């Protein structure tokens with residue numbers, strides 16, 4: 285059987301860790317980093333596994349029918365691989381969804397239980413109890429009802445929060461009031477206390493959350509962005525935080541990562557900066573997903589469902 289090329293621009297140690305995890309998950313296959321791939325094997329490869337691949341390397345594998353990416357987000361690969369006309373399969377991993385749902389619940393509770401306000405009060409040695417609000421009275425708005433959004437909705441509902449969810453197309457999610465389209469967005473935002481963004485970055489979602497949209501939030505609402513940085517217009521967000529229209533923002537993703545030292549977000553008192561950690565790919569479970577997809581392809585020629593490049597996700 286032809287080896288499976290592994291293409292990544294990450295450092296050598298990370299590449300070696302991936303090759304090891306992938307080899308363990310599919311002991312019948314030979315996973316070979318692009319640099320070690322023979323020319324004939326490269327010509328014959330029909331499937332490759334990638335994690336931020338170099339497009340020039342992908343172009344040297346002319347027989348590829350599909351590629352398995354190890355990341356859930358695809359905006360970079362969609363941009364970089366415009367010359368590749370095979371199927372791009374992204375990572376859909378229940379463990380990733382569980383991790384993200386856990387993060388959404390953790391940071392929702394952080395805002396719900398007023399932790400930023402108590403931390404600020406402690407810094408000033410001020411004893412200042414705030415009124416308790418029951419989760420039933422705190423409305424969560426979820427932007428994105430995909431793999432991650434639906435998992436997040438489940439844990440939020442279980443914790444007692446009413447959840448409204450917004451997506452591009454109409455959706456039914458048990459227990460969630462669902463909305464879609466531009467009117468649906470304004471409607472949802474106007475009734476949201478904590479807004480959680482789990483949208484992919486596409487031409488339609490880039491700069492979606494600016495002054496115009498975020499102003500629909502009631503005064504005192506908060507934002508959690510775990511989707512992609514450029515969905516939020518940072519200058520508009522800072523203006524809304526400065527005049528306390530938005531009380532707090534928890535941001536895990538940014539236009540430039542690592543977040544540059546000079547960014548005003550680092551020191552803004554109403555911002556919590558996280559270093560893109562809300563849901564990292566787990567190597568073991570991701571390798572198992574890739575292995576199952578490749579096994580099915582070897583057995584029946586079935587290519588897993590790919591992303592829609594025209595939509596960008």
Ligand code: NAP
Nearest residue numbers: 356357428429430431432451452453484488510511562563
């Ligand atoms: P997904 O399954 O593709 O779901 C995307 C959701 O967004 C869908 O509900 C989709 O609507 C909705 N959507 C897309 N474009 C829209 C638009 N223009 N207007 C309204 N809704 C729109 O993706 P996922 O697996 O849940 O992942 C979501 C994103 O999370 C990823 O793309 C990635 O950027 C990010 N992520 C972040 C981390 C982190 O550590 N911070 C980790 C993993 C992933 P439809 O249902 O109608 O298609």
